[in-house]
Amino acid sequence: MMVGELLQEIMQAIGEQAFNFDLPATTARLQTFLHDGHYHAFVATDESGTAAGFLTLYQSYALYAEGSFGTIPELYVRPAYRSHGTGKQLLATARAFGASKGWTRLEVTTPPLPAFERTLAFYEREGFAITGGRKLKTLLPKEMPHA
Known part of the structure; x- marks a missing residue:
């Protein structure tokens, strides 16, 4: 659910339909990624156990x-939990996990600027530095079935 919230917030801020979100397909994809061990997800909760945010x-x-x-x-991080240390806590968990894996660094890309200047400022406060460039993408055709 929170992935959908994240994508919706980005699309509202930039004013374009940049993502296609399908909850059942996203849930199935997440289960496969986690099962294969190539993807890790951390969820922050409040005192009542309600999900406050997540990091993958x-x-x-x-x-x-x-x-x-x-x-x-x-x-x-859901809006009600922002500026309460939730994002900082999630990054601390990611840093500890990465260190346990012997990784040399963590990298992240912000959503589009200037709409997400606050996000950039958050990452900079948490020790991330701009390394230059911009994230680019190209869509690949879906694999054609073999005849």
């Missing part, structure tokens, strides 16, 4: 990074 993480490899490192594809 996977292992990446690059020569420039001197080995393996962690990539954070999603970090979301």
Whole structure:
């Protein structure tokens, strides 16, 4: 559910339909990723056990990074829990997890700027530094069935 909330917030801020969110498909994808052990998810909860936010993480490899490192594809804190240390707590958990895996660093990409300047400021306060460039993507065609 929180993935949908995150994507909706991004799309509202940038004014375009940048994502297609399907809860059952996303849930199935998450279960597969977690089962395969290539994807890790951490959920922060409040005192009553209500989900306040989440962070996902996977292992990446690059020569420039001197080995393996962690990539954070999603970090979301529900609005009612922002500015209460929830995001900081999730990043602390990610750092500890990454260190236990022997990763050299964590990397994250912010949603589009300037709409998400506050997100950038949060990451900078948490010790992340801008490394330059911009995240780019291209869509690949779906694999054609073999005849």
